[in-house]
Amino acid sequence: MATDILHSQNLERAQDFLLKPAGIGAGELEQVMSRMLGHQVDYADLYFQYSRQESWSLEEGQVKSGSRHIEQGVGVRAIAGEKTGFAYSDEIIMPALLDAASAARAIARSGQDKTHALATHSGGSLALYEPCDPLSSLEDTAKVGLLERVEQEARRQDPRVKQVMASLGGSQETVLVMRSDGIMAADVRPLVRLNVSVIVEQDGRREHGSAGGGGRTDYGYFLTEERALSYAREAVRQALVNLEATPAPAGTMQVVLGPGWPGILLHEAIGHGLEGDFNRKGTSAFAGRLGERIAAEGCTVVDDGTLPGRRGSLNVDDEGTPTQNTVLIERGILKGYLQDRMNARLMGMAPTGNGRRESYAHLPMPRMTNTYMLAGSMPPEEIIGSVKKGLYAVNFGGGQVDITSGKFVFSASEAYLIENGRIGRPVRGATIIGSGPEVLTRVTMVGNDLALDSGVGTCGKDGQSVPVGVGQPTLRIDGMTVGGTEE
């Protein structure tokens, strides 16, 4: 099977790349594990990582700066009950590894070194993307040329375009996880991203617009279907809409959210609150509510790490668990949480492939992958047509949530008034606030136009950033608080 071949290639490649140069083989790994697995340590893992990143940025018509970054290291974790000991080293060498192992296992005092025979075997893995190297997928001259074309395309759209900033970034990450249960898993993860942001100016008024995309592939992605150029056009379109925008209304009203990126609603309102750590600790507004209705009948929400090539997808998570499609809400009923291994074990549940970490220097936690709501049956025009007076929000900046109170916000960057079923004048960006456990109970229409975002999401939690995806169909929500300035 193709999956198996690719997978074993990844594991072999990761071992050659991360371990061989340091002379680390099966015997050495066993020695490190043995140092940790005293009788009070339930679980331990080693996470080896090598990553190369680059970024190129253009402003004022020129690519003026670029940078490359190389990072490698190993994180060592020991878990005893609810206690975690963690240490890491940015040198992959045996003495550093043994030191880190001693520091990590100190969490369980009375344990003593005992020889631990590890029968290692490779875990399952998916093949959602090629283990390609984005950095070498295009000549540097061509990367610069691509950004210059993006700039020209943006300027060509409208004479009011005064500034264009564009950036191109790529990375390749090779990871290898070695667990105390003998599982060894590896992944080679490419990721690319292109972003365009423009400033338009008219009669002394200035506005901006931005667009972009990417995924787990190489730079060729931006050259096909004129993707890069379409981001430039989209950024200008948004900026010009905002130039015409008038103050947004303030207060509670009907809100129609467009498809795709507005799915950040689900990420903030639902996703974070369903992460296993918050629920194990009882700090989430969703804690203890499995099986309860938390959304309207038409709402089914999943977190799916298995979508080929998507920014939030992973062949295996950072604990070596293959990713999966996890149903969070099924027809309005809360069905599941997002789990890493530790929280799954402590809650007596199965891991869901959501154990993620920013790097070897960070501890894994339950994190989202691609979170979206399945399509319903309503044509989007009918949804808009059904609203007498409300807000139609199609693009958003960032969002945030207070897990404990359940209150979340997300800020519109492109929105319109709806009057008598018609899309009216554009209004300035406004923050929308709601309550996670309640908001989806107010969903009264679900569109048939499910779309995923273009590959721009980055989620932050406890200071750790990971790439994620979101998506949804057009939704009508009856009663959200819109934070404009017009009473």
Add this chain to the structure above:
Amino acid sequence: MDAITAESKGTPSLQDLASQALDLAKRQGATAAEVNSGLGKGLSVTVRRGEVETVEHHRDKSLSVTVFFGDRSGSASTSDFRPEALSEAVRAACAIARHTALDPFNGLADPAHLARNIPDLDLYHPWALTVDGAIELARRCEDAAFAADRRIRNSEGATVTAHEGEDVYATSAGFMGTVRASHHGVSCAVLGEDDEGHMQRDYDYASVRDARDLPDVEVIGRLAAERAARRLGARQIKTCQVPVLYEAPVARSLLSHLVSAVSGPSLYRRSSFLIDSVDTELFPNMVHLYEEPHRKKGNGSAPFDGEGVETKYRDLVTEGVLRRYCLDSYSARKLKLVTTANAGGVHNLMIRPGADDLQGLLRQMGRGLFVTELIGFGINTVTGDYSRGAAGFWVEDGELAYPVEEITIASNLRDMYRGIVGIGNDVDMRHNICTGSLLIDRMTVAGS
């Protein structure tokens, strides 16, 4: 804990590494180069519900290099200090410089502005914190939170951290500056629960250069508990326009929006609502803002900025008038101005406090909204439009009446700056930007 040294015997110092990288750049044909190298180590321990939750040992190092070939530049960084990795990083930076555009504004800082003497700002106080010592402090902190209020029934834990490090900045023009600094902290986040099962979370923390300056950990725990408990029973209010009082820790964000709007890149990109605003009255007369980079033990103190430029006391706003921008060398050259030693940001931006404490400001406001927490990113720096999620308290007759949540507050930053009618003397010194509570005359509160 002994002083930071390179990890193993025979490993070169940060200064040596910087020199080596500069040499490599020169040999590759670079006409100029700059290097940042850093090394740090730390310990972070979290106790939750009385039990140890995590013990994390941190040890980080990095080196970044920017090379100039005439007017072209390229950068690279690595966490690997071995000679071959260093060479690879320098080569990568040089390779990039071959493809970047000619930019006459590129280059190192003007030698005339560089720091000549590097004052000791008393920033380096390694804390010989042991894992056991940290556990003990964290336990006492969290225990105090649980003991403070019976409604505190859950916790995200108390965390004690110690960190120390050394950073070197060096250039091919001969500048070599070293800063050793430490920072330590104690934080506690707890949850209150009311009889209906509704929960609220809040926290308190301390952040210092010297562990001897930490407050009693019990005080941090108690404050976290009081803050969480007083939020219980929060409700939405009706949409209205009222005065808004920002508590000091959240008022800081208003000044950080100012800094970002008057920073060089936002200005030359024309992506700021404060273009051409020097010498204009942005604030009422009573507002004075200044940078105090040489404050001893200051959280934002630095003897030189990210380009080696000498930092010194500098006014930003006096009598409500913006006196300058926040510039590094590159943006200064583009704007035909002179660097203000703000490469890497501001250093201890302070507000001159008013006479009133928080109670005084509440009385001055009379009726309105007291904001203690903000969420979301609804700030448009191009237009100044502002709309963020908020939580806090409804205020009647200068007293907290009841907790409020699920509301937004909106206005435009220009109007908000002009609308400051009170500055508290309750200055929050835990950050690089320090202000007291700020009272704004009128904002739109969106609720039910």
